[in-house]
Amino acid sequence: MSQSICGKSRIVGFRFSLYPMSDQFVDVIKGALNETDTSKVWLKTDDISTCIRGKAVHVFDVAKCVYLHAAKTGLHVVLNGTFSIGCPGDSEGDSYMMVDDVRSNEADLFELKIEAPTQFALYPMNNSGYMDLIADVVEIAKVKGTFSGGIHYASRLDGNAHDVFATLEDSFMATQEKVSHVTMTVNIAANSPSRKKA
Template sequence: MTNQNQACTKSDIAGASFSIHPMSDSFISIIKDALEKTDTSKVYVKTDDVTTTVRGKLVHIFDVTKAIFLHAASTGEHVAFQATYSLGCPGDSQGEAYMETDDAPLNTESIKDIEQYVAAKFSLYPLGGGNYMDVIYDQIEAMKEYVNVSPAHYSTRLDGDASDIFRGLEQVFTATVERGSSHTVMTVSISANSPSHKGNGADE
């Protein structure tokens, strides 16, 4: 039986657990190449038979996950990406957290010229706060600065360039943390190069 009385301590350790699925017979090489092209030296990384986990500073968590996705999507194959981002209470173990690194992202240069239309959905969960729905609505509105935003069941849909979407996701996640959420969680699903994407950037 798990301990229900664990201490809730302040933690700046961020993490993401993600899966990437290239719809291709070459999915193994696509995933391996994307990982090899991404500099992960400022985060903790562990891959098992279900997901890959990265831990460290929030700026590097988004930098690494964005780069891995973009490198895979740049092959032109249909790629699906799912991730859960988390920061805060009930905290995280300090070991292997890479929190002593600086804040300079390592993959900006390698992905700056990759233009990739994607469709995405995200859900934001500011746990441990007060008026959480106000926080969610405010951040959905803030996403409109970066990409096209539309409602969807149980989530919010985003359409636009992948770099813009990741930039917006990082900003709204950070803003949620700064508004006092003691534990912030975000789930994200992204699709690139889907056969259902029209040329104008909308789904059929």
């Protein structure tokens, strides 16, 4: 399949909002961000959301770490956001693309096991064969054992956060090798009281 040319930048961005279902939401959000090593990404937080930009390896590392630090509080939290690469309107600024590929947060959180039920949707932009690309991503999730079915406007993943984020990263990166402009929306919950106990 030939690659559709869109944006040339290989900067990955992730704009997200973290929603702790608690009146202590400010402490949970700030705590999760402060406990995460963000030294290898550009980061900007405003009154609505946080944006991180940089190499894919570090953007996904930081995203997972923020989620895990919020989730380990035991509170019901939701991480909602959009990953993007290759947007034609993107700029080369505000990114840390010259850093190494060592994940800053992986070692500290490797032993932390938290379930991460997720709904995600992949959008290969400007590509008429997008359904085939989405089917490829479903296969990636099935191989990883995290795919739990299609739902309206999204696909469902279940498993511990490390496996789920690995599925998201592999899906996103495999697609961007075929289509230069890709976005992916994610809605990831933790500790929801509505989940049935096994």
